[in-house]
Amino acid sequence: MANVKYISYEEAVQCIADTAKRMLFMLDTTMDKKNLEPISFFAEKFVLDCMDYCHRTDFPRSLVYTGAELAVKYSKDTLSQSQGPLKSLKENDVEFTWAVSDMSPIGCISEQDFDSIKSKLNLYRKVVWSNG
Numbered sequence: 001m002a003n004v005k006y007i008s009y010e011e012a013v014q015c016i017a018d019t020a021k022r023m024l025f026m027l028d029t030t031m032d033k034k035n036l037e038p039i040s041f042f043a044e045k046f047v048l049d050c051m052d053y054c055h056r057t058d059f060p061r062s063l064v065y066t067g068a069e070l071a072v073k074y075s076k077d078t079l080s081q082s083q084g085p086l087k088s089l090k091e092n093d094v095e096f097t098w099a100v101s102d103m104s105p106i107g108c109i110s111e112q113d114f115d116s117i118k119s120k121l122n123l124y125r126k127v128v129w130s131n132g
Contacts, residue, residue: 004124005061009047012059012067016043019064020071027072042071049114055126066120070113 007015017040024036046067047059054060 006056006058007061009051009059012047012061012064013040013043015061015064016046016067016071019068020075023068023072024075027076036075039071039075042074043067046070050121053114053118053121054124055128056124060124063120063124066117070117073113 020039020043021036024039050063050067051057051059
């Protein structure tokens with residue numbers, strides 16, 4: 001991974017937020033700027049979670065689009081006021097069960113979303129030796 005460019009926390013948050021906003025405007029040019037406010041918060045949490053998981057003080061530039069794609073997914077779910085992913089469906093007398101417990105309590109990146117990108121994150125993860 002010698003050719004990977006690493007950026008600071010602040011730059012990573014700004015890049016992810018800007019890229020996600022551009023992606024959202026490509027999908028919906030009538031989007032209200034107020035609806036974009038949670039994107040920066042999402043980007044902050046995403047970058048911190050990635051840096052913590054990878055044991056790094058910098059952020060791989062190549063993960064910016066991954067973060068932006070998840071931010072767009074989060075924003076679309078928030079705007080549509082979805083109840084989260086469907087966990088089960090009963091056919092007779094129709095019964096839906098939502099996977100609310102699988103969602104983050106602050107409504108940000110879910111464990112399922114984070115688990116889905118761990119293979120990418122593992123490329124940038126530093127080994128931490130235990131002194132115990």
